[in-house]
Amino acid sequence: MAAAAAREYGLPADQVTTLRRAGLVCRLGTIGVSTGIWNKPGPLTASERERMVPYLTERVLARSPHLAVLAGPAAMVYERMDGSGYPRGLTGSMLPPTARLLGAAQMARALAEDRPHRRAADP
DSSP states (O other): OHHHHHHHHTOOHHHHHHHHHHHHHTTGGGGGSOHHHHTOSSOOOHHHHHTSHHHHHHHHHHTSTTTHHHHHHHHTTTOOTBSOOSSSOOBGGGSOHHHHHHHHHHHHHHHTSOBTTBOOOOO
16 A cells, blocks of 8 residues: 555655565564553553564664665654654654655554454545
């Protein structure tokens, strides 16, 4: 979804490829998040937010010279234009188009899925 949006947006082919690949691995850090954090009933502390998916994804990808190019876009998937996202609270001008498109695609996908606390949104 993000790659198709990037092509529509007019991004160069190499950025579309990077974005597609980042979309495939943006949830890689899920494997490192403890059950205690996933099940916590309430807001996370700063250190708990730091241990969430984007942070861990970035750390894993950055370790490989071949995957490091994906670390930035994949780690920004939950950042938001108004700065309310995580892990860094980046705002609009700090987010490249690839991060914006990947974040929008991730949100659309998440809203289209049933979750324990809500039904899937109508497309």
